[in-house]
Amino acid sequence: MPDDAGFCYKCGAQITETASFLIVTTPTVAGYRIKKVLGIVTGLTPRTRGIWGQFVGGIESMIGGEVTAFSSEVEKARWEAIDRLRSRAKAMGANAIVGLDVETSSIGQSNVVLFSATGTAVLIEPENPNETTN
Numbered sequence: 758m759p760d761d762a763g764f765c766y767k768c769g770a771q772i773t774e775t776a777s778f779l780i781v782t783t784p785t786v787a788g789y790r791i792k793k794v795l796g797i798v799t800g801l802t803p804r805t806r807g808i809w810g811q812f813v814g815g816i817e818s819m820i821g822g823e824v825t826a827f828s829s830e831v832e833k834a835r836w837e838a839i840d841r842l843r844s845r846a847k848a849m850g851a852n853a854i855v856g857l858d859v860e861t862s863s864i865g866q867s868n869v870v871l872f873s874a875t876g877t878a879v880l881i882e883p884e885n886p887n888e889t890t891n
Contacts, residue, residue: 778843779881781854786853786881795849795878800841802872803864804834835859838874851878 778788830844838859846854862871 759777777852778847779875780839780857781853781855781884782857784856786855788884789853789881790884791855791879792882793880794853795846795880798845798851798854798876799840799848800874802834802837802841803867803869804830804872834870834872835874838870839871840875842874846876846878850876851880852861853879853881855879864886 779789785791839857842854842857857874857876859874861873862873864871865868
């Protein structure tokens with residue numbers, strides 16, 4: 758993938774710089790200590806499948822295997838929820854999120870799927886500020 762790419766060529770997800778903002782699924786970040794817990798943050802994105810996507814998905818589901826009509830849309834929605842989570846955490850003054858959890862659920866009996874990213878916004882600092890990491 759080119760260094761200046763703004764979007765993933767496979768799934769269409771936006772590529773963002775994360776070097777100064779860490780997001781992990783673990784409760785801690787190796788090599789860092791949590792200086793301050795700022796609170797729970799959530800990023801949500803409700804999505805619906807359009808008529809064309811439902812049509813193509815219906816045909817693919819009859820054949821069996823991966824429903825590629827939905828794969829890239831699901832990946833985009835997941836990253837959108839994580840980006841919203843990151844934005845909210847940054848607005849709180851965080852430089853990391855620990856305990857990331859991404860879930861999906863259906864809303865009622867509609868075709869709407871809710872993507873939810875939840876984590877804890879924190880301020881972290883290196884355990885040994887004199888060490889440099891490569």
